[in-house]
Amino acid sequence: MTKPENPRGVELSSKQMKEGDVIVNKWDPRVKYAWATGEAISRFLEEMKNGKLIARKCDSCDRILFPPRMFCEECFKPTTEWVYIKDTGKIETYSISYLDKDARRITDPIFVGVVSIDGASEKMGIMHYFDETTKEDIHIGMPVKAVWKPPEEREGAITDIKYFRPLKEGEE
Amino acid sequence: MTIFRRRLQETGKEMSYEASKMALEEAGLELKDVDSVVLGSAPDAFDGIHLKGENLLDGAGGAGKPYLRVFVGGGTAVFSPIAGWWHVASGLADVCLVVAEEKMSSCFPHPQSAFGHIWDPILDRPLKPNLVWIFAMEMNRYMTVHGIKKEDIARVAVKNKRNALDHPCAQLAADLTIEDVLNSEVLAWPVQMLDISPPSDGASAMILASEEVAKKLTDDLVYLSGAGWCIDSTMWTDRDLYFPEYVARAAKMAYKMAKIENPPKEIDVAEPYDPFDYKELHHMEGLLLCDKGEAPILTREGVTERDGDLPVCPSGGLLGVGNPIAATMGIKACEIYWQLAGKAGKRQVPNDPQVGICQAWGDLMQYGSVLIMRRG
Amino acid sequence: MSFTHWHGDMEAQYIYTAGIAGERFFRELKDNGKLVGTRCPKCDITYVPPRMYCEKCFAELDEWKDVPLEGEVVAHTEVHVDIEDNKLAEPFVIGFVRIDGTQGGLVHYIKAPEVRNGMKVKAVLKDDRVGSILDIEHFAP
Numbered sequence: 001m002t003k004p005e006n007p008r009g010v011e012l013s014s015k016q017m018k019e020g021d022v023i024v025n026k027w028d029p030r031v032k033y034a035w036a037t038g039e040a041i042s043r044f045l046e047e048m049k050n051g052k053l054i055a056r057k058c059d060s061c062d063r064i065l066f067p068p069r070m071f072c073e074e075c076f077k078p079t080t081e082w083v084y085i086k087d088t089g090k091i092e093t094y095s096i097s098y099l100d101k102d103a104r105r106i107t108d109p110i111f112v113g114v115v116s117i118d119g120a121s122e123k124m125g126i127m128h129y130f131d132e133t134t135k136e137d138i139h140i141g142m143p144v145k146a147v148w149k150p151p152e153e154r155e156g157a158i159t160d161i162k163y164f165r166p167l168k169e170g171e172e
Numbered sequence: 173m174t175i176f177r178r179r180l181q182e183t184g185k186e187m188s189y190e191a192s193k194m195a196l197e198e199a200g201l202e203l204k205d206v207d208s209v210v211l212g213s214a215p216d217a218f219d220g221i222h223l224k225g226e227n228l229l230d231g232a233g234g235a236g237k238p239y240l241r242v243f244v245g246g247g248t249a250v251f252s253p254i255a256g257w258w259h260v261a262s263g264l265a266d267v268c269l270v271v272a273e274e275k276m277s278s279c280f281p282h283p284q285s286a287f288g289h290i291w292d293p294i295l296d297r298p299l300k301p302n303l304v305w306i307f308a309m310e311m312n313r314y315m316t317v318h319g320i321k322k323e324d325i326a327r328v329a330v331k332n333k334r335n336a337l338d339h340p341c342a343q344l345a346a347d348l349t350i351e352d353v354l355n356s357e358v359l360a361w362p363v364q365m366l367d368i369s370p371p372s373d374g375a376s377a378m379i380l381a382s383e384e385v386a387k388k389l390t391d392d393l394v395y396l397s398g399a400g401w402c403i404d405s406t407m408w409t410d411r412d413l414y415f416p417e418y419v420a421r422a423a424k425m426a427y428k429m430a431k432i433e434n435p436p437k438e439i440d441v442a443e444p445y446d447p448f449d450y451k452e453l454h455h456m457e458g459l460l461l462c463d464k465g466e467a468p469i470l471t472r473e474g475v476t477e478r479d480g481d482l483p484v485c486p487s488g489g490l491l492g493v494g495n496p497i498a499a500t501m502g503i504k505a506c507e508i509y510w511q512l513a514g515k516a517g518k519r520q521v522p523n524d525p526q527v528g529i530c531q532a533w534g535d536l537m538q539y540g541s542v543l544i545m546r547r548g
Numbered sequence: 549m550s551f552t553h554w555h556g557d558m559e560a561q562y563i564y565t566a567g568i569a570g571e572r573f574f575r576e577l578k579d580n581g582k583l584v585g586t587r588c589p590k591c592d593i594t595y596v597p598p599r600m601y602c603e604k605c606f607a608e609l610d611e612w613k614d615v616p617l618e619g620e621v622v623a624h625t626e627v628h629v630d631i632e633d634n635k636l637a638e639p640f641v642i643g644f645v646r647i648d649g650t651q652g653g654l655v656h657y658i659k660a661p662e663v664r665n666g667m668k669v670k671a672v673l674k675d676d677r678v679g680s681i682l683d684i685e686h687f688a689p
Contacts, residue, residue, distance in 0.1 A: 002517025003198065003510045004502070007341045008190040009175035009374070010182060010568065022181060023566040023574045023679040026280075027220060034553040035293045042552045045294075066410075067295060073405050093316070093413060095308030097360035101300040103284040109361075112305055113312075114409045124410045127296055127305075135361075140316045156552065159298045183567030189601045196606070203606035220562035230603035280563040294554045 040068040043082070045156040051148050055120050057081040066120035085119030087146035088167055092116050092125060096135055109135075115144055115164050126158070132165035143167035173376035173502030176343045176494030179277035180373040184219050185231030187375035188273045191502075192233050195269065195377035200389055206379075207265035209234040211241045212252030212272040214497040214534075217286035220278040232271040232377075238264075245290075245534025246445065247401070248272065248498035250541040253505045254399045256380045257543075261396075266382045273375040274496035283371045290536060292406075304368070306537055308360040310413040311450045315362060317414040318465035320453075322362060326353035327471050328449035329366050332485050335478060336492025338518035341502070343372055343494035353449075369447045372494035376502025378509065393548025394512045397527075398430025404538040419458030419531065419540035426542040427460075432527070435460050439544075440525035441511050442482065443504045445533040446489040455531055456484060458540065483521040486511065497534075504530040505543055512547045566679075569600040572612070574679040581673050585650050587611040596652030617671040619645040619653055619687070624663050645669055645687050657686035 016022055037045060040056060044067060047054040055064045056079035058072035064083055065072065072079055094113025100106050111133065116125035130138060131147070144164035154160040174180065174190050182190065188211070196202060211232045216224045225241025232239075242248060242255045249272060256270035276283045287303035314320065327350060336345035348366065356365040386393055400422040404411065411417075423435070432438045444455035453467035461482065462470055470476055476484035487493060487507040490500055508528035510516040531542045566574050569586060576584045586609040587594045588602035596615055601608055624643030629635055641663045646653040658669060669687035677683035 001515060002338070002340065002519065003515040004173050004194060004340060004506075005198075007173055007175045008194070009177060009180045009187070009341075011175065011177040012179045012181050012565065014179075017179070017563070023571055023578075025564045025566070025680065027562040027564070029560065029562075030557070032555070032557050033293070034555050037294055037552045037554050039551065041294055042550065045552060046550070067407070069407075073407070092409075093309040093313035095305050095312060095360045095363070096358075097302060097305055097308065098357075099302045099304055099359050101284070101288055101302050103282045103302060103304075112299070112301075113309055114413075123412055126409050127299060127301070129299065140313065157298055158295050179565070181565050181568060181571065183565065183570065186567050186569070186600050189606075193601070193606060193608070203604075217558075217560060220560070220564065230599075231601065233603075233606055235603040278562050278564055280561050285560045289558050289560070293556050297556065 040070045044068050048158070048160040049154045049156045051151065053085050053087055053117060055083045055085045057083050063121040064119065064124065066117055066124040067126060083119070085117050088172065089115045089117040089125060089144055089164070091130065091138070091140055091142045091144055092123065093140055094130060094138060111138060128161060129163035130165070131163040137166070145171065173341055173499070173506060174374050175341045176372040176374040176496055178343070178370060178372060184221070184224070184228050184273050184275045187275065187373065188228050188231035188271050191375035191377040192231070192269060192271050195379050199379040201267065201379060203233050206233060206237065206267050206269045208238040208259045208268045210252055210256045210259065210268060210270045211239065212243065212248040212270070212498040212501065213241065214243060214245060214248055214274055215286065215290070217289055218274060218276045218279050218283055228273055232273070233269055244539055244541065246447065246497050247532045247534035247539040247541040249445070249500040249504050250530055250532035250543050251401060252498065252501055253378060253380065253396070253543055254401065254541060257396050257399060260380045260382050266385045268380045269377065270380060270501070271375065271377045272498040272501040274499045275373045276371040276496060277373050302360065304360045304363055307448050308363045310537055311362050311448065313413040314450055314454055320465070320468050322354060323350050324468035324472055325367070325450045325453065326350045328446065328452045329353045329491050331471070331477060332446060332452070332489040332491040334492070335486055335519065336488025339488045339493050339503070341374070342488055342492055344370055345488060345492050363448065367449045369490035369495035372496040374494060374496035374499040374502070376499045376506055378501065378506050392513045394509050395546045395548055396543060397546040398426035398428070398432065398544035399542065400425030400429070401541040403535065406536060406538065408536050408538060413537060415464055416454055416458040416533070416540060418538055419455055419533065419542070420460060422540040422542045423459045423531070426544050430544040430546065432544065436462060436482065439482065439527055439529050440523055441486060441508065441521050441528040442484045443487060443489070443507050443528070443530040444484065445504065445531055446485055446491050447495055449491060451533065452485060452489065455533060459529060459531055459542065478519070478521050483523065486516065486519050486521050500532065504532055508545050512545055569598040573598050577683050578677040578679040581677070583615050583617055583647060583671070585613050585615045585652060587613050594650040594652065596647045596650045597654070615650050616648045619647040619669060621658060621663060621665050621667050621669055622646050622653065623665060624658055654681070654684070656684055659686045660689045
């Protein structure tokens with residue numbers, strides 16, 4: 001006796017679906033949203049337009065929180081101060097992706113990962129792209145710097161930074 | 173449980189019915205004997221029906237009964253029986269039917285587009301992320317911190333897909349080699365095609381009963397002896413991904429309840445959540461079944477094989493049987509029950525297991541649910 | 549300081565199978581212009597649209613029954629705005645029709661000079677049917 005015994009279910013192949021062997025209904029919802037960016041992220045996006053990264057300080061645990069938030073989730077108290085941090089940091093982890101957002105294959109891979117930002121507390125960072133590096137050179141721990149869009153093209157978005165590139169010798 | 177497949181013809185209600193009916197028949201009960209129903213299902217966005225719990229309820233046997241839908245992402249697979257256990261342990265119900273369902277094929281052409289909705293719309297989504305990215309980033313961090321080779325991770329895929337050959341519901345059972353995994357298509361390095369479990373349709377169900385009722389139904393009692401769950405901050409880019417601290421906290425909560433002091437010695441069979449091969453290793457460490465970075469070594473030494481000292485994912489796991497998110501309860505909680513009750517047949521681990529653990533994981537790399545069972 | 553909004557959508561497309569019972573229901577409607585239900589003899593319930601199981605006793609239902617195209621309006625409403633709250637040029641009536649001899653029924657358009665709850669109506673079928681609830685054009689007296 002192996003449980004489950006005689007499991008049920010009628011499998012449909014993609015061929016059956018394509019050839020219309022079964023009755024289906026389709027639906028294409030068109031739902032639009034306007035997400036409030038809130039106090040902290042509104043300011044963060046505004047500063048992105050200026051080519052700057054900004055964080056919030058928690059007086060209670062002394063952490064510099066990034067991305068910024070108006071409350072510290074550990075102390076559960078309001079954060080107290082805006083703090084500009086640098087636009088350099090360190091690759092915490094990364095992937096080389098041959099998939100786009102809908103799982104379609106792409107031939108020119110995307111370098112993406114988490115970058116912790118200098119001036120924020122340890123491990124505090126964002127997800128972003130990396131470029132001007134190669135599959136062979138990119139590594140965890142690599143120092144990197146933001147490459148910004150020209151000021152006139154910035155719109156107050158995470159993509160105002162185009163990507164992070166390796167930090168050059170002697171550069172800050 | 174139903175078979176797990178990329179697409180089933182049944183509606184979500186019908187799948188729920190098939191799984192519930194099987195569970196009732198195995199327990200020797202009828203719907204009228206059920207006092208309350210818990211339904212577990214992941215985001216509505218997969219089935220494409222909002223208020224999915226309400227939609228599925230008649231197929232889950234919930235019409236006219238106390239009924240509750242629970243949802244904690246992938247963690248739903250083990251959280252659903254925990255919610256069922258509340259009903260019985262609190263004395264509210266003598267018999268609770270727990271049903272878990274997912275119909276991912278409704279999201280067309282690929283459920284990836286619905287996974288996209290879990291990201292922060294302002295900070296993450298403008299970067300057009302794919303869900304595989306977070307796994308790839310976590311896997312890379314895990315491998316780098318401990319110096320783990322990809323071949324030691326690939327062993328998990330080989331083991332679980334082979335174990336799945338003995339599971340009657342399996343979608344991706346196969347006899348593969350490590351080379352097959354290492355040579356499979358690179359999707360988002362270090363993640364390759366054979367490192368991943370597939371999207372699936374499926375449903376599973378289990379019955380939880382009070383001790384008094386259970387004793388009338390069977391001589392082979394299996395007790396739920398410990399439960400734990402924990403979630404970490406949504407700010408996933410603010411923490412080190414190499415170790416799932418939230419799983420460890422959930423596990424400690426469950427071990428305390430089950431009075432387990434030395435998990436590696438006291439646990440006889442484990443079903444950690446394995447949507448990707450490295451996740452099984454990551455979760456073995458989170459469950460404190462070994463030291464940090466030690467899980468790949470145990471795997472290489474054969475410890476986690478079905479006939480090893482600590483069998484891990486004897487069901488074939490998500491990698492081999494399939495990944496209808498919440499419905500993987502069938503290969504986590506149900507599998508541990510079947511293993512402890514000696515009903516796993518061809519999948520039965522030979523070490524006469526007395527205590528088993530299962531775990532599920534979900535959300536943005538932040539949620540862990542853990543359930544421990546013990547033979548009566 | 550200014551608060552902003554970030555605009556976007558939740559793009560996804562869906563394809564729903566009709567299921568085991570739904571497949572037969574829509575096939576009968578499309579090919580034979582008939583409505584069918586399933587019956588639970590134990591609970592004496594005829595389900596329309598048909599279900600593969602009885603929600604009361606959980607028996608699997610295999611007794612299929614032809615049911616009439618006629619029924620009775622149980623409840624209705626007159627709709628004056630579309631889904632985005634735009635005023636319609638012509639209002640329409642939507643209602644729930646209990647199919648005669650069953651415990652089930654359908655939500656559908658009802659066309660009549662004056663719609664009343666309790667009135668007898670009959671499904672008006674399209675000539676070109678595809679296996680959809682819209683194979684019924686509307687219900688009429």
